[in-house]
Amino acid sequence: MLLAPVVASGDTLSGRVVDRDGHAVAGATVVVVELHRVALTQTDARFRFADLPAGSYTVTVRRLGFAPLARQVAVSGPTTLDLILERTSVWVEPVTVTATRAPLDVLSSPLPTEALSEDRLRRAQSVSLAHALAELPGINALTTGQQIGKPVIRGLAGPRVLVLEDGSRLEDYSWSDEDGPSVDARLAQRVEVIRGPASVLYGSDALGGVVNVIPEELPDANGGPRATHTGFEISGASNNAELEGAARGEGASGGWGWRLFGIGRFASSLHTPAGELDNTGFSALSGEAAVGTRGPRGSTTLRYTRYGGEFKLLEAEGPASGEAGGPERKLSDDRVQVAGDYLLGGVRLETKAQWQRHSLIEVSDTGTSPSGAPLEGTAFDLLLNTLTVDVLAHHTAGSRVRGTLGASGFYQTNDTRGRIPLVPAARAGAAAVFDFVEVGLGRVSVLAGGRVDVRRLAADANAALGRSDETRDYTALSGTLGVVYRPAAAVALTANLGRAWRAPTLFELFANGPHLGEARYEIGDPGLKPEAGTNMDVGVRWQGARVRVELAGYRNAIGRFIYITPTDSFVTVSTSPPDSLRVYRYQYADARLLGGEAAVEVEVAAPLTLRARTDAVRGTNRATNQPLPLVPPARAVFGAELHPSGLTWSDRAYAGVEVEVATRQTRLNPLD
Structure with missing residues (x-):
């Protein structure tokens, strides 16, 4: 969240990402969540963001083989942030943007919120989002084959589970057992899931949970x-x-x-x-x-x-x-989304418009x-x-x-x-x-x-x-x-x-x-x-x-x-x-x-x-x-x-x- 007025400044955020022994961690992804800014650490472990507005932001760091890390940082003028990653194979996303529609520490969410990382999505290698999500507790897949499935969250599915893409609701015909959400998990960096009702944030259909x-x-x-x-x-x-x-x-x-x-x-x-x-x-x-x-x-x-x-x-x-017999579905889903994040004084204005x-x-x-x-x-x-x-x-x-x-x-x-x-x-x-x-x-x-x-x-x-x-x-x-x-x-x-x-x-x-x-x-x-x-x-x-x-x-x-x-x-x-x-x-x-x-x-x-x-x-x-x-x-x-x-x-x-x-x-x- 922003805490300071916005000026068109040339403020910067730079630093290094190292492990517990001080060794450089190259190829780590550093993200300023509120601004959708991303940087990769170089061979010397350094990263740099240019042209940032002054304010307080959530910075996350991810690198396979290390526990993801999140830090709050106040940017004002040239700002330095050095980060230390812990080696582990226990991967837990540190921040959710779905539980409150703003960056939040996952432990601070009153409802269970989990995420599948890009690496776990790649392992699933499935056209069906439900198959990838079924490895999370409380989530099953209602399927009619490897290609079609819908997530079942705490016993509820179909129109009782709202599917979003980058925060915008998806509308389709997944009322049927033969149809699932019109998204491809391979196009995602991560998938966040709320187990439990979230209508206060997303309206109708979020009765059983939300998949973002x-x-x-x-x-x-x-x-x-x-x-x-x-x-x-x-x-x-x-x-x-x-x-x-x-x-x-x-x-x-x-x-x-x-x-x-x-x-x-x-x-x-x-x-x-x-x-x-x-x-x-x-x-x-x-x-x-x-x-x-x-x-x-x-x-x-x-x-x-x-x-x-x-x-x-x-x-x-x-x-x-016979192979030539039986019904089949021909599906086509096209979406155009315009998304913006704008800084107006002490308020961050987030807008999304989508045609589907x-x-x-x-x-x-x-x-x-x-x-x-x-x-x-x-x-x-x-x-x-x-x-x-x-x-x-x-x-x-x-x-x-x-x-x-x-x-x-x-x-x-x-x-x-x-x-x-x-x-x-x-x-x-x-x-x-x-x-x-x-x-x-x-x-x-x-x-x-x-x-x-x-x-x-x-x-x-x-x-x-x-x-x-x-x-x-x-x-x-x-x-x-x-x-x-x-x-x-x-x-x-x-x-x-x-x-x-x-x-x-x-x-x-x-x-x-x-x-x-x-x-x-x-x-x-x-x-x-x-x-x-x-x-x-x-x-x-x-x-x-x-x-x-x-x-x-x-x-x-x-x-x-x-x-x-x-x-x-x-x-x-x-x-x-x-x-x-x-x-x-x-x-x-x-x-x-x-x-x-x-x-x-x-x-x-x-x-x-x-x-x-x-x-x-x-x-x-x-x-x-x-x-x-x-x-x-x-x-x-x-x-x-x-x-x-x-x-x-x-x-x-x-x-x-x-x-x-x-x-x-x-x-x-x-x-x-």
Whole structure:
């Protein structure tokens, strides 16, 4: 947070990064978080930032093989900062920008907040974000193959888990089991996750948690000569013959930086001990192009991101007959974001505007040709256009109080095309204001906030669906109160009480058509009301140089929990060949989720690190006393890793083993 007025000064921040023995640490990434400025240490361990405005900033340092470090530094004129890194393989991100929408020590967050570093994301080598996140406690992956998955946070998934890219919400059709978030983990520098409701900061859909995909900062010349870097990478996987190729180029000159990054993947069907699973292959193309400027008054970044591909679907009633049969999804997601951070006196003004175009087409079999080959046709064709805007004012009041005052909104259009409409065309708009404050009282920190959301959904008449023009208006209040007690620098005791909400989706309200990928006919309920959740969370965290321990427990009571359930009715969708689907209807009831997580990570002796984590959640429909659908079973994971020491090319090499044990899930919902 800034503590001093802004002037267009030439203030600098420079220093060295060394290890405990005083040896130079080259290649460390040093970031001034609030200003999005980045520098790499040279062979002599030195770094330098030029043209910084006077103020107080959060500086982070990361280098593989060392514990990440964060420091607060006051910049005024030429400022020197020397940093000492500790060797360890226990990697814990020291700062989160998601828990309060401003840089915060992770131990000071009242809700459990974790991050996956770039190195761990690279290990996952998956087009699915959910697969990469599943190694964190309290998070599972709901998948229909290696290519498609969505994160499940504390038993909640889909529209109850909000996915962000660099703080901007992503809107897509991940309401379906066959669709996941439209992001590629390989384009991220790190992914931060909040386990628990965060509607006070992000609004509707943050009922179960938040996933923030944070891209890599653009290169910064820092007053030095022009620099350009290129790189190429090829990797693969054996099970489905997956091949991935990636290429990137980036550079910096003066106050400007740029990056081009492209990734292509191709995979055939998955193999199991029983044989090949037909119709599970995919092809995908992702990438980004970004350019930005950094200066003494702030920064501006323009970023284009693309995610798309063709994903074949294993049918709900069993494997397709032959490689050419079965449904598939054609997905295309394009985003343009303009982000700025500007320094206005003692306030840091953060702005983001994003346009997103999301297209989803399902192709399914429509019959067979005279020769017996399957014939395909477009089942449904959906197009979603969304404009989102966020304006945040980060402020301070003395040395004990800091906060964020924000406003956000979006406008969205949904077009329904194809031979199966499924849902009507619609328009949606929303606006919100919130305030979040952190008060430091010695060893105790109190974090509190409130938010007001208004939203309107207008659905068009559609004769094929039997729907007339309909409008829904929602107003919701969210709030949170958290307390963090730090008996020691490395220990935190936390408690949080939060209220969150979620508006019904267009599909839950107005769906009336066959969903062939899931082999069911879905009917919505126009009378559904918003979900409202009250969550209580307590936890203990210990974060040492070579040891990390976390314990957490929670109770989440959700009013008007929306779910889909099968009926005894069937609808004929085809007479040639004969085909009928079971009818599923959306309903609601009060629900309760109880659970907990535990994780421990210990560097026993270099280079050996041991890890263990366990989590369990019990979800209950309070009206029927039945289990909630798709709640993961309790599990425990044990792992060990060996890391080489020394600052050489082998720093990224490791050997590891991991064993996951899951209990038998005996509490099954009819949907499971």
